[in-house]
Structures are given as structure tokens and as C-alpha cells.
């Protein structure tokens with residue numbers, strides 16, 4: 001187990017930045033999820049941590065020791081990929097054994113290690129089967145046993161669940177979190193699925209175009225996104241955005257646009273007036289009401305019934321799509337006029353020029 005530090009990592013391919021000035025520390029025993037859209041540099045980062053690729057500049061440290069120039073073998077990091085890499089002609093036991101072949105351990109020690117790893121991921125009864133005799137989930141568990149049997153300093157998982165069907169994905173997700181909490185191995189998990197990230201990570205690092213946009217606990221990332229990108233990327237359905245300006249009258253701050261004038265309360269009440277601002281509000285923090293009340297005028301575009309709730313997708317006054325989560329079974333004709341209310345203290349304000357959260361007198 002190790003504390004993994006990335007110091008100002010840069011990786012370019014033919015002059016193009018795949019990773020830019022990445023500074024990040026993954027604590028010993030932590031499960032960090034790297035989240036971001038395709039091409040943002042997640043796999044490149046993982047390859048550099050594993051030693052399969054070298055940074056153009058910057059340093060990688062394990063427990064304070066610079067390993068930037070060390071081979072993958074010397075780093076003792078285990079990687080599990082999308083489809084489990086098992087030898088088809090070998091039993092599960094022999095597949096797991098392959099990880100210890102060059103370990104220098106005695107036969108007895110190897111047998112004990114295999115038995116322990118198999119027990120940890122519950123594949124003891126499958127040890128004599130070949131990969132073709134195992135289900136997708138069982139194969140993935142054997143691959144995990146193969147990785148943990150080496151007692152690695154850290155685990156790197158690059159989209160290990162993405163090839164599996166939805167039900168299996170859910171159960172393996174819980175299994176992996178459970179396993180990581182039991183063995184407390186430092187784990188970095190790559191995904192572009194924000195629900196996977198939210199449910200698994202002790203912390204989430206959100207990447208975009210080779211840069212780390214924000215790193216924090218799932219609650220932090222969800223409730224206090226620092227950039228417009230993170231605000232829009234994390235959360236299902238995505239956050240709603242309203243454009244306007246911030247004006248100060250009578251010592252109060254107001255969000256103003258042609259269809260709404262709303263007092264800003266809460267932490268952003270101390271922000272400075274500005275010509276262009278974007279207000280972000282989560283769909284489940286909005287309430288629908290009959291047309292004619294005070295708030296945001298909307299026109300129903302479509303309704304999605306999810307069984308436990310409904311998502312009402314509307315056209316906002318400036319043509320933007322606004323989503324409101326409401327009770328299951330909610331109906332309204334397409335084109336119907338509705339209003340939406342929300343508490344401005346629950347909203348976030350962003351500067352569209354910098355794409356960052358607006359400064360307040362408080363923590364930001």
C-alpha cells in the first residue's frame with residue numbers, strides 16, 4: 001500500500017498535451033476515481049503511474065520515493081483493465097499463480113497466498129475451472145484475485161466494468177468497494193460514468209482536456225462544483241443553467257434577465273455585481289407550480305417517467321432546456337405553460353468568462 005503523488009506531470013504526444021500540469025496526491029488506502037470524458041487524459045495518467053509510459057516532465061512518488069524512472073515491475077502496481085486478462089488454457093488457480101511465478105516465494109507460501117486471495121474475492125470453489133467455464137463476473141473476480149495475490153502497493157483499474165451488463169456492473173461495483181475497504185489498498189479507478197464515480201470514490205478527480213478541474217469527495221463535487229464543466233458533467237439529470245446579470249439594489253443582490261428578477265440569498269449574496277453570470281440549480285431543487293406564480297416561466301417539452309420520479313423537460317424563456325425532477329406519474333400536455341420556483345440559496349453562480357464559480361466574501 002502506498003501514498004501516490006503526482007507532481008506537475010506533463011505528457012505530450014507530438015506537441016499535443018494529453019496531460020497538463022497534473023498535481024494530485026492519492027492517500028494510502030484511498031479509493032480515488034478519475035472521472036472525465038473520452039480523451040481527457042485518464043488512461044495516459046494511469047499508464048504513467050503504472051510505469052507503462054513516462055511523463056514528458058514532472059515526478060511520480062510512491063511513499064515519498066521518486067519512481068518516475070522505475071520499471072512497472074519495480075513499482076509493484078497491479079492493473080485491471082476493461083476485459084479481464086486471463087489465459088484461456090489455464091485454470092483459475094494457474095492464472096492466479098502466474099502473478100507469483102517470478103516472486104521467489106516457496107511453494108507453500110505461494111499456495112497460502114493463492115488460497116487467501118481466492119477467499120478474499122470468493123472464488124475458492126472456482127479455482128479448478130478454466131475461464132471459458134466462468135461467467136463474466138466470475139472471470140473478473142479471478143482477474144482481481146490475480147492482481148491482489150501479489151500484494152501490490154496500489155491497484156489501477158481502467159474502466160474494469162464497462163464491458164459488463166448493467167446488473168453485473170452494479171454488483172461488481174459494490175464488490176470492488178467492499179474489497180478495497182477490507183484490504184485498504186490504494187486504488188485508482190478510471191471511469192467516464194459519473195454515477196460509478198459518485199458511488200465508488202472516497203474522492204473524485206474530475207479531468208478535462210488533460211487538466212484536473214476539481215478533486216474532492218463525491219458530496220463536495222456534487223454540491224459545490226467549482227467550474228461550469230464539473231457542474232454540468234456530474235449529476236443526473238444535469239444541472240440547469242440560467243443566464244443573467246447580477247445587480248445590486250437596496251443593499252441586496254439580484255439575478256436579473258428578461259424573464260426573472262430574483263434575490264440572491266445564501267453564500268453568493270455577498271458576490272459583486274457583474275454583467276454576465278450563469279446561475280446553476282439542480283433539477284431536484286426546483287418545484288413546479290401553476291403558470292402565473294412569481295418564478296421562472298417554462299413550457300413543457302417532454303416528460304420522462306422513471307418509476308420512482310418523473311423528469312419534466314422544459315423550454316426556458318431564453319430557449320434553454322430546464323429539467324425539473326418531480327413526483328412519479330406527473331403529467332402535463334406538451335406545450336403546457338408551467339412555472340418553476342427554487343431557493344436561490346441552493347444555487348451556484350458561475351462567471352462565464354472564466355467558467356469558474358463566482359467569488360464571494362466567504363470560502364471561495
Ligand SMILES: Nc1ncnc2c1ncn2[C@@H]1O[C@H](COP(=O)(O)OP(=O)(O)OP(=O)(O)O)[C@@H](O)[C@H]1O
Nearest residue numbers: 013017018036037038039040041042043044045192
Ligand atoms: N500513444 C499516443 N499517441 C498519440 N496520442 C495519444 C496517445 N495516447 C493518448 N493520446 C492522446 O492523448 C489524449 C488523452 O488520451 P487518453 O487515452 O489518456 O484519454 P482517456 O481520458 O483515457 O480517454 P478514453 O476514456 O476514451 O479512454 C487523447 O487526445 C489521445 O488521442
